Amino acid sequence: MSKHVVAQADEIAPGRNKLVTVKGREIGVFNVNGEFFAFANKCPHEGAALCMGRVVNLVESDEPGRYRVSRHGEMLRCPWHGWEFDLRTGQSWCDPEHTWVKSYNVTVEPGAEIVQGPYVAETFPVQVEGEYLVVEL
Numbered sequence: 001m002s003k004h005v006v007a008q009a010d011e012i013a014p015g016r017n018k019l020v021t022v023k024g025r026e027i028g029v030f031n032v033n034g035e036f037f038a039f040a041n042k043c044p045h046e047g048a049a050l051c052m053g054r055v056v057n058l059v060e061s062d063e064p065g066r067y068r069v070s071r072h073g074e075m076l077r078c079p080w081h082g083w084e085f086d087l088r089t090g091q092s093w094c095d096p097e098h099t100w101v102k103s104y105n106v107t108v109e110p111g112a113e114i115v116q117g118p119y120v121a122e123t124f125p126v127q128v129e130g131e132y133l134v135v136e137l
């Protein structure tokens with residue numbers, strides 16, 4: 001498994017996302033209420049660019065005319081046929097037993113830990129500030 005720096009943590013505000021390419025794969029990195037999640041930009045239904053879809057709330061109903069809205073900004077709706085996926089797990093809301101979108105682990109790491117390597121050469125003082133989003137493939 002390899003790690004790839006894809007963005008600075010403060011670059012993606014809550015409710016927003018960024019499309020990145022890692023090893024030829026398009027991946028959407030989402031900030032869900034301060035937590036980061038990453039998914040393949042390919043809907044498991046018929047292959048749409050899933051990460052171009054709208055981030056929506058979960059809407060549930062037990063009977064006509066009554067509904068509940070919850071989990072604000074935690075669902076991703078595919079732009080082609082409207083299937084919805086849980087941004088926290090990748091699980092399909094239309095076919096939860098069989099359909100998941102490919103997800104990737106995202107960590108937030110301090111810049112100083114990312115730039116360290118195994119080799120030693122002549123060094124100069126360098127300061128890395130902020131935190132970075134790292135996707136594991």
Ligand code: FES
Binds near residue numbers: 044046048079081
């Ligand atoms: S391609 Fe995404 S719901 Fe059909």
